[in-house]
Amino acid sequence: MIYLDYSANTPADPQVLDRFCSVERRCIGNANSHHQAGTAARAEIDAATLKIAALLGVQPAEIIYTSGASESNNFALKGLARLSRHAGRHIISTPLEHSSVSGTLTVLQEQGYEIDLLDIRRDGTVDLDHLKELLRPDTIAVAVTLVDSELGVVQPVEEIAAILKDYPNCHLHVDATQAVGKIPVSFERVDTMSLTAHKFYGLNGIGLLLKRRNLALEPLIHGGESTTIYRSGTPTVALASSLVCALELAVENLPERSASVQKRNAELRAALCQHPEVRINSPENAIPHILNLSVRDVKGTVFQRELDAHGVCVSVKSACSSDGLPSRAVFAVSRDRRNALSSWRISLSHLTTEAEIQEFLRVFDVCCQQLTAAHGDR
Numbered sequence: 537m538i539y540l541d542y543s544a545n546t547p548a549d550p551q552v553l554d555r556f557c558s559v560e561r562r563c564i565g566n567a568n569s570h571h572q573a574g575t576a577a578r579a580e581i582d583a584a585t586l587k588i589a590a591l592l593g594v595q596p597a598e599i600i601y602t603s604g605a606s607e608s609n610n611f612a613l614k615g616l617a618r619l620s621r622h623a624g625r626h627i628i629s630t631p632l633e634h635s636s637v638s639g640t641l642t643v644l645q646e647q648g649y650e651i652d653l654l655d656i657r658r659d660g661t662v663d664l665d666h667l668k669e670l671l672r673p674d675t676i677a678v679a680v681t682l683v684d685s686e687l688g689v690v691q692p693v694e695e696i697a698a699i700l701k702d703y704p705n706c707h708l709h710v711d712a713t714q715a716v717g718k719i720p721v722s723f724e725r726v727d728t729m730s731l732t733a734h735k736f737y738g739l740n741g742i743g744l745l746l747k748r749r750n751l752a753l754e755p756l757i758h759g760g761e762s763t764t765i766y767r768s769g770t771p772t773v774a775l776a777s778s779l780v781c782a783l784e785l786a787v788e789n790l791p792e793r794s795a796s797v798q799k800r801n802a803e804l805r806a807a808l809c810q811h812p813e814v815r816i817n818s819p820e821n822a823i824p825h826i827l828n829l830s831v832r833d834v835k836g837t838v839f840q841r842e843l844d845a846h847g848v849c850v851s852v853k854s855a856c857s858s859d860g861l862p863s864r865a866v867f868a869v870s871r872d873r874r875n876a877l878s879s880w881r882i883s884l885s886h887l888t889t890e891a892e893i894q895e896f897l898r899v900f901d902v903c904c905q906q907l908t909a910a911h912g913d914r
Contacts, residue, residue: 538848538892538899543685543714543826543883548782549737555781556739560774567771568762577773581763584776591783592746594723600745600766601776605713606636607756608730608745611767612709613640615753616677616728617649623705624674625649630662630691631864632684637711638864641679654680656868660689660819667699675706682721683714686853686865686881687818688826690719697725707751717786718794718823727751733775738782742775793886798824800884800893807897813908817866817879825885828866830878834907836863840880842903848896851881 563580565573582596589596602608617627629641631653645651652670655663662680678700680691693710700706707727715721717736723729723746732743747753747766759768801824808814808829817828831839836852843850853863862876870876882896 538896540882540884540888540892540896541849541851542885542887543735543881544851545734545740546737546885547887548734548739548778549785551785552738552778552781556774556778559777563773567773577771581771581773581776584773584780585763587780588744588776588783591780591787592721592723594746595749597749597764598723598746600747600764601772602730602743602745602767603741604734604743605634605711605730605732608732608743609634609636609709609711610640611745611753611756612728612730612747613637613644613677613679614756616707616709616751617644617647618754619752620676620705620707624672624676626652626672626675627677627679628652628654628667628670628675629679630654630681631656631868632660632662632687632689632691633679633681634685634711634713637679637681658819658869659821660684660687660865660869661821662691662696664692664695664699667696671699671703671706673703673705675703677707677709679709679711681711681714683712683718683823683826684865685714686826686863686879687828687869688714688822688824689819690715690821690823693726694724714823714826716783717790718825720790728753733779733782736782736786739775739778742772742779744779789886794824796886797884797888800824800888800890801827803893804882804884804897808900811904813904815870815875815878817870817875819869825883827882827884828863828879829882830866830875830880831904831908832878833874834878836878836880839878839903839907842907843899846899846903848899851883852879853881 563577565577567577585596641651655666709728710726712721712731716731727748729746734740755766757768763771813832815830840852863879866879867876
């Protein structure tokens with residue numbers, strides 16, 4: 537099997553697994569309990585929180601543990617909407633967002649909130665002039681992904697934050713899920729930010745919502761205080777400790793890992809561009825970890841299934857998106873519905889080998905010939 541779907545999930549690093557098992561065996565108490573075992577577990581998760589705060593440049597009190605980025609996005613957007621409902625009901629976002637953002641906005645729209653989506657430029661970045669046009673005194677939130685999961689484009693979050701300075705009722709939520717471990721991430725001038733460990737070689741089931749201390753968001757999960765008043769439940773001590781390990785490795789090894797991925801990406805682009813029926817959808821300014829492409833007149837789902845039959849794993853849109861519809865992100869950039877329907881995503885890792893790239897290209901050639909010939913015979 538050749539795995540080229542690292543933006544959907546990454547394998548847990550052996551060091552992360554070792555950390556999890558070690559803490560899980562050692563800390564048997566409930567961190568909310570007032571006895572020796574509980575105190576030891578509380579000390580472990582408090583130490584993890586301090587390390588995460590140092591690595592991300594935030595205050596410990598600004599960290600909320602969640603089950604993952606989908607929960608974090610729901611928590612932030614629903615919380616901000618309720619917090620600011622007396623100031624306004626207008627929210628701005630983009631067509632590039634993960635379904636946990638777009639789906640949440642759909643729910644809010646059904647509750648009476650007004651949602652506007654920003655225009656996307658040909659390079660995949662949001663149109664800042666359009667943002668200025670859409671902003672109103674009753675705009676309460678702007679939700680934007682730092683790196684989108686389909687194209688890999690880095691959005692100008694600093695410029696967006698600068699524009700929002702003149703709108704005191706408006707909060708900025710950033711989905712950093714696809715950014716951590718791939719580019720430097722800053723919480724500066726951001727109100728809420730989501731991330732999850734399984735995107736940077738950590739374990740599934742643990743994520744973070746970073747929240748400014750002065751924001752009193754209503755919890756999604758009620759039932760008493762835990763590591764924070766904002767999310768009830770038994771603290772997942774070993775998962776939190778394992779997230780620290782994954783984050784430390786991601787930050788420490790970012791330059792080396794990114795250089796390896798850049799090399800693989802360049803090789804893929806050069807080879808795929810030799811096919812006249814291939815269109816590369818990821819702009820040149822995208823992160824090298826994500827390469828989105830289309831094969832003319834072949835639906836992305838069809839090409840994905842054929843690759844899978846040959847032992848190659850790729851994605852059509854993000855793993856959490858519904859099948860059968862064109863990619864909103866690719867359509868926003870290409871303005872071509874048929875191209876968006878044909879799009880699919882390769883996502884790379886520092887673990888991706890030269891041999892895997894060569895085998896993928898061999899399989900791609902076979903699938904491309906078969907599927908384009910089948911279309912031509914119709």
